[in-house]
Amino acid sequence: MAKPDVPAEDVFQPGGGIRWELLTREAGQALRESIRLARETRWDSVRSPHIFMGLLAVSEAGVVNWGRRLGADLPKLLGQFQELFHQEEGDRQAALAVNREFLSDNVIRLLREAHQRSQSHRRATISSMDLLITLLTAANSIVAECFERIGVTAAKLTEMAVIAEQERD
Helix, strand or coil, X not given: CCCCCCCCXXXXXXXXXXXXXXXXXXXXXXXXXXXXXXXXCCCCCECHHHHHHHHHHHCCHHHHHHHHHHCCCHHHHHHHHHHHCCCCCCCCCCCCCCEHHHEXXXXXXXXXXXXXXXXXXXXXXXXXXXXXXXXXXXXXXXXXXXXXXXXXXXXXXXXXXXXXXXXXX
């Protein structure tokens, strides 16, 4: 029988809940914010743009540095993404939680890849920058695609994020 493609130490508990101890405080706050923002934009599941919005909402130092390097106003950028991903139809009171069943496949993959990235950098916890860089480098990233439409490449976004991360460390 084939084994599922899940890391030995998965970011999810057997019941689907997130293993909060594998996240920095700020990364955990960003995930909680992503739930709030998914509800606010009337989605019934958390998608990768919600993770990005959560990172912008929490404004951890590395993310702020990344935004400054891009010349971006993070609160304004957050508002633009909220507007872009707002659905007219949908339930603002949707029952959402940081649990596999409420996360898109892309978000599940994002969390697992961010965990692998943190481990490859010899860190015990997933940082906000792990989430951001993994989000920007993901294949078919809708967030990176939004930036591409205004002329900012995923490579440039990622380069600025890596520099911001190195300065923070």
